[in-house]
Amino acid sequence: VTCRGRVSSGEVDSMVDSGDHGQYVKKVSEQFRRYGHELLEENRKLRALVASLEAEGMRVREELAVGQTLADLNAELRDKLRVRDEEKQHLEDQLRSARRILETKTRDEARLKRELNVVDEDNRRFTEKFLSLEQQNSNLANLYVAGYRLHGTLDRREVIGTLQEIIANLVGSEEMALFELEPGGRRLSLLASFGIQPEAYQVVPVGEGVIGRAAESGEIFVAGHGAAPEAAPGEEGLTACIPLKLEGRVTGLVAIFRLLPQKRRIEDLDRELFDLLASHAAPALYCAELHARAQACSAV
Amino acid sequence: MSRKKILIVDDSKTALMMTTMVLSKGPYELVTAADGEEGVARALTERPDLIVMDVVMPKMDGFEACRRLRQLEATRVTPVIMVTTRGEASNVEVGYECGCNDYVTKPVNALELLTKVKSQLEASALAR
Numbered sequence: 001v002t003c004r005g006r007v008s009s010g011e012v013d014s015m016v017d018s019g020d021h022g023q024y025v026k027k028v029s030e031q032f033r034r035y036g037h038e039l040l041e042e043n044r045k046l047r048a049l050v051a052s053l054e055a056e057g058m059r060v061r062e063e064l065a066v067g068q069t070l071a072d073l074n075a076e077l078r079d080k081l082r083v084r085d086e087e088k089q090h091l092e093d094q095l096r097s098a099r100r101i102l103e104t105k106t107r108d109e110a111r112l113k114r115e116l117n118v119v120d121e122d123n124r125r126f127t128e129k130f131l132s133l134e135q136q137n138s139n140l141a142n143l144y145v146a147g148y149r150l151h152g153t154l155d156r157r158e159v160i161g162t163l164q165e166i167i168a169n170l171v172g173s174e175e176m177a178l179f180e181l182e183p184g185g186r187r188l189s190l191l192a193s194f195g196i197q198p199e200a201y202q203v204v205p206v207g208e209g210v211i212g213r214a215a216e217s218g219e220i221f222v223a224g225h226g227a228a229p230e231a232a233p234g235e236e237g238l239t240a241c242i243p244l245k246l247e248g249r250v251t252g253l254v255a256i257f258r259l260l261p262q263k264r265r266i267e268d269l270d271r272e273l274f275d276l277l278a279s280h281a282a283p284a285l286y287c288a289e290l291h292a293r294a295q296a297c298s299a300v
Numbered sequence: 301m302s303r304k305k306i307l308i309v310d311d312s313k314t315a316l317m318m319t320t321m322v323l324s325k326g327p328y329e330l331v332t333a334a335d336g337e338e339g340v341a342r343a344l345t346e347r348p349d350l351i352v353m354d355v356v357m358p359k360m361d362g363f364e365a366c367r368r369l370r371q372l373e374a375t376r377v378t379p380v381i382m383v384t385t386r387g388e389a390s391n392v393e394v395g396y397e398c399g400c401n402d403y404v405t406k407p408v409n410a411l412e413l414l415t416k417v418k419s420q421l422e423a424s425a426l427a428r
Binding site for chain 1: 312313314315317318321322325385386405406407408409410411
């Protein structure tokens with residue numbers, strides 16, 4: 001038997017020699033009891049240790065389980081990361097592709113912008129051209145209407161009415177006087193008027209004032225253009241004088257006074273209209289007069 | 301799309317011819333009348349989509365004709381463009397009081413008239 005606090009062989013021999021067996025047994029018993037206690041104590045410690053180890057084992061197992069979970073999670077995350085990397089790679093590929101497309105598109109856009117600018121410029125030029133043509137078209141229409149209307153009748157009153165309408169609607173004046181040259185060519189007498197006091201213009205001597213000088217020269221007068229002859233009384237508001245010619249001879253004259261407020265100045269079209277009136281109004285009036293005479297003769 | 305019908309009312313044959321020539325460039329069917337009275341009558345029979353009307357006319361002037369048109373159910377909302385000799389504010393104001401929608405001044409600028417006719421026809425179509 002080996003135990004802690006065991007009786008040594010020397011002590012046993014001494015106790016046997018002394019014949020003190022009880023003492024010996026007692027001592028042994030005491031030692032055994034102490035030994036038992038120690039064993040129990042040792043056993044308790046061992047149990048505690050075992051319990052502790054079991055707890056530790058449990059904890060370790062739990063930690064292992066957690067570790068496993070973490071490992072699984074880690075693996076899962078790695079998978080996800082891998083998928084993410086693949087996606088990233090894919091997206092980067094797409095991005096590169098998109099950048100290439102964008103570059104192409106940007107180049108195309110720049111090219112289209114340049115082309116658009118050219119088209120815009122063409123468009124602007126064509127619009128200007130169109131407006132110019134429209135204006136020319138409108139001007140020609142004005143001239144056509146004026147010519148058509150002047151020669152559209154053989155009624156003298158209608159020709160005079162047409163002259164008034166042309167001045168009012170196409171030139172833009174509501175103050176006009178129509179004169180005819182008297183036989184002998186020394187005076188202009190008022191044939192028709194509107195918008196003015198006719199009394200002041202019944203007779204105008206040729207060569208006097210703006211109207212008389214225009215009749216004398218046969219040149220169209222437009223106020224504000226070139227040297228103006230000295231105005232006679234009543235000619236202050238005169239805008240234009242158009243001598244009416246038949247085969248180069250002045251037979252009458254149209255005097256245009258103030259323009260309508262919205263008509264600011266005499267324009268190129270007006271000058272063309274004046275030219276047309278100068279060359280077409282006199283023949284129209286002459287034809288109407290001849291027609292009237294012919295009608296009168298045929299009636300007789 | 302059917303062609304829009306435009307009634308032109310003017311006593312001046314020269315102005316009437318000029319306006320007709322200008323508007324015939326557009327996709328319009330044109331009818332004419334020689335004074336305000338005839339204009340109102342033709343507006344009722346022809347039912348135009350737009351009326352271009354001179355102000356100074358015999359029998360019935362453009363302002364009175366416009367007033368009459370506004371009183372009639374058939375022409376109450378038909379756009380009217382007045383052709384005025386004088387573009388002063390007072391004259392234009394009278395036109396608007398009579399119910400006209402827009403105006404142009406003489407001598408008529410072809411592009412201006414075409415633009416205003418187109419604009420009024422579009423506005424009228426939107427209003428319906």
